Amino acid sequence: MLISPVRTLYPCLVMLLAGLSLSACITTTTGGFIAEASDEQALDDYLQLAIAYYDENDMQGARRHINNAMQIDGRNSDVFTILALVFQREGDLDRAAENFDRAIDLDRGNSMARNNYAVLLFEMGRYQDAYEQLEQVANDPDYDGRAIAYENLGRAAIQLDRVEDAKNAFQRALQLNSNLYISALESALIEFEQGNYERARSSFQSYLTIVEFSSVPHSPRALLAGIRIEGYFQNQQFVNNFSRVLEALYRNSPEYQSYLEL
8 A cells, every 4th residue: 555544645635724723623504604705715715624524534524515615616626636535535436536537637737636546546456557647746846745756656666566666766755755764664675675785774774763763663564674684684683573573463464474484
């Protein structure tokens, strides 16, 4: 899966919520906006409310405000982006894809829509389509989530066996944001598979530094990577520590089975 369901789902959608606390989300039956408010402001308010309700996992409330926004502007790209996210949360992936397509047709430069669409496409196993969307997002210098887009691009490239493209994408992601632990981990794995063992160890040490600072738990993929990389350098204490964690927490994982075969 591309960067976790959210953080994975919509890393830049939350930007629309600036200045709006969830406690301020009130429901009215008369529209709730002053008569003097412009349609543009009302549209923005409805979009913010829709996202807030989505964030609270209230899809009915989100839909209500999406419908209000659609009555103001039925050709607004962001309206269809948020509606697509609602369909995705509800498990209706085909309708989610249709609404992402609609959002992008209405605004070809909507990188937020493209990024979230790529997450859906990845979930559906449509890796080439996801890669193509992410390429355009990553090449948008004005997109605030560009580092994550490059990381997701790398993960899509791995699924397509485009190893060099993945390597370049992860490196670019780390240039834009040195705290991306997934990019550091995946870079370490690629370097190790290519026989660049010192580089692999350096990237893995960067990964360890990031997760320690961020208090992020190790995934079974990371634990197996550590066992393999540090095992190559005969760091047996490290290997033993990671092996115990992998066995204790992830005994049923594919990584544990791979560990048993080492």
